[in-house]
Amino acid sequence: MALLSFLFQSKPKTATAAKERLQIIIARERNGRTGPDFLPALHKELIEVISKYTKVNADDIKISLDRQGNLEVLDVNVVLPDA
Amino acid sequence: MARIIVVTSGKGGVGKTTSSASFSTGLAMRGHKTVVIDFDVGLRNLDLIMGCERRVVYDLINVINKEASLNQALIKDKHCDNLFILPASQTRDKDALSEDGVEAVLADLIAMGFEFIICDSPAGIEHGALMALTFADEALIVTNPEVSSVRDSDRILGIIQAKSRRAQSGGEPVKEHLLITRYSPKRVENGEMLSYTDVQEILRIPLMGIIPESEQVLHASNQGNPAIHFKGTDVAEAYEDVVARFLGEQRPLRFTDYEKPGLLKRLFGAK
Numbered sequence: 516m517a518l519l520s521f522l523f524q525s526k527p528k529t530a531t532a533a534k535e536r537l538q539i540i541i542a543r544e545r546n547g548r549t550g551p552d553f554l555p556a557l558h559k560e561l562i563e564v565i566s567k568y569t570k571v572n573a574d575d576i577k578i579s580l581d582r583q584g585n586l587e588v589l590d591v592n593v594v595l596p597d598a
Numbered sequence: 599m600a601r602i603i604v605v606t607s608g609k610g611g612v613g614k615t616t617s618s619a620s621f622s623t624g625l626a627m628r629g630h631k632t633v634v635i636d637f638d639v640g641l642r643n644l645d646l647i648m649g650c651e652r653r654v655v656y657d658l659i660n661v662i663n664k665e666a667s668l669n670q671a672l673i674k675d676k677h678c679d680n681l682f683i684l685p686a687s688q689t690r691d692k693d694a695l696s697e698d699g700v701e702a703v704l705a706d707l708i709a710m711g712f713e714f715i716i717c718d719s720p721a722g723i724e725h726g727a728l729m730a731l732t733f734a735d736e737a738l739i740v741t742n743p744e745v746s747s748v749r750d751s752d753r754i755l756g757i758i759q760a761k762s763r764r765a766q767s768g769g770e771p772v773k774e775h776l777l778i779t780r781y782s783p784k785r786v787e788n789g790e791m792l793s794y795t796d797v798q799e800i801l802r803i804p805l806m807g808i809i810p811e812s813e814q815v816l817h818a819s820n821q822g823n824p825a826i827h828f829k830g831t832d833v834a835e836a837y838e839d840v841v842a843r844f845l846g847e848q849r850p851l852r853f854t855d856y857e858k859p860g861l862l863k864r865l866f867g868a869k
Contacts, residue, residue, distance in 0.1 A: 528789030528790075530790060530796070533744075533792050533796075534792060534796045534800070537745055537748050537749060537792075537800050541749060541752050541800060544749075544752065544753070544756075545756070548756045548760075
């Protein structure tokens, strides 16, 4: 039985994986291209302002712009250190 | 009206120069006065693919720097009377390729009555590639059915849409055409390779042609004759189809279906 399934197993269709991966990465890169270019500057200034008042790591501030239908959602996520 | 066409891809080694050589040859064989320009300063190879490497005296940068006239630098193709090659410089720094200089050379070529000006872009997205696409009216995006090539093609499309003269001046956008090269219907059939519909679905630009993977391409470059000259081969016919479609003819897609070899073929191992 094991021999049979070895003989007749279908080869993995890697092209499907390639297509899915490409669709995701290209959609993301296109968004970055068409989106506003103030994000990096905003990110930098936010880090400066927040670190003036609290001690945060630059890596703990995440900022992203997502599209939901007609809305653009600016998502700023700050992880404050334990007091 | 002259048309300036950039042949570009982002990624290297996908067949830009091979395609530039066959595409420009095909246009010339149909009677159109055509020039093909190598923009790969420092790594020129179009001359080798066209088989005119020993006749290069002056190059694009010499013309830009006014050290030679266009007539001195243009090399007449060995097969086609109305095809000319403008080689890239092998020694100069690529920053010598100034935007004003390129614009002036293109204007002179148009004034000389060239109908088609093919700009063979270097790989990458650096200065040389930008100069090749800046003045384009149309773009032939050469893509292999493979993840890195498809991603880089999308990147270069973004650059064309942002940095070309047409985009900057807010005029009619650069007309984009997809050219899929090194296509293997057998591997697509087996689910090992992206199909042309997959690639087209991802890049979302009109398909101009499919060039099958073929041993003939290496034979052609070995001899310095563009692949389109090898009459009767799949590659030559595929490039002829591309040229015909570019000139407005309707041609069905070929070399996209895999035919399983028959029993005899399998037994006697046809190539």
